[in-house]
Amino acid sequence: MVGENNFYLSGVPEDVKNLPESLESKQLKWSKTDVTNFEKVIPTFDKSRVCLLDPAASEELSPEDSENFDFFLFGGILGDHPPRDRTGELRKHGFPGRHLGKIQMTTDTAVRVTQKVLADQQRIEDIDFIDFPELKFSKNESTEMPFRYVRDSQTGEPIMPEGMFDLIKEDSNKSLDDLIL
Template identity: 45%
Template sequence: MKQFTYVIEHMEPEITGWPELEYKNMLKHVKLHLSHLDPNLKNNMPESLKGAQVSTDSVSEWPKEVQQRVLLLDPASPHELSPEDAENYDYLLFGGILGDDPPQDRTKHLGPKQMTTDTAVLVSQRVLEHGIKLSDLEFVDFPEIPLGKKQTVELPFRYLVENGKPKLPDGLLDLLRKQNDEPLF
């Protein structure tokens, strides 16, 4: 089975909190590459992310022949991702921050709703590495998550459903409960 490299252009000087949990979740399942890292961050990666490939350059600086094999996952793309796309690409890029480079004709969408980045990674893996069509995957939109006895929070994204529940990164519920008193978004 072909394996892809899942590339995230990281835009912040640090990796903590929710993004760290999402990256850990990705690392459990896919070959992860974090690009565009601050040099200081690259040399001081959180212990939990030591398994990821890291680089300071942006994908827009990669050689043109490698960029030919990069697919950008972009909710605004006119084309839906399908298992047949697997042979044309080696790298999947998440983040939607590159403008025209790679050019627009190498973008695909994963349906009409915005997913968290780790959900988008897992969904792409199911389609391209496992050959499962998007329409055969089960999703939940804007799940409501209990925080305490009475309080809930609605997460404004689409998630995969696993065992009847939204598939959230390990540790996210604890993080949300801790942040209960602070604004979440």
């Protein structure tokens, strides 16, 4: 979505020797170094030019921010509903922050929205969202997702990564014992 040369993975666990083939084949840049020490990886790395996408930030991301930042820091801490403010772990390192609205997004949606705001110069309030979509698996089975997604202009459905719908459907068929083990 953002281009191979524009995507870095930081803080990859020490025991990881290689990324999965699906990522290796894209020649993504990655490092075991945590983003808080990334000047060891990129000597010109300047924390003041890194925007932390932070729900608690006082300012909303705007098209003008494309001039203010070189890097945008996403994800890795999504998961709880309601959120527990785990972004605070990164906030304390002094990265300037911007928010993408009041409703929590999946990491891929946050990347998509940031791309629309910065590359397409679109304001957040002008993006067509679906909040808490209900995913229907059959006539009698569905689940509500507790996140905000960008609406696909062709289908009207939430835009999700390839295979995500099937993964969620598969998880919905598991018992509590399956999820714990």
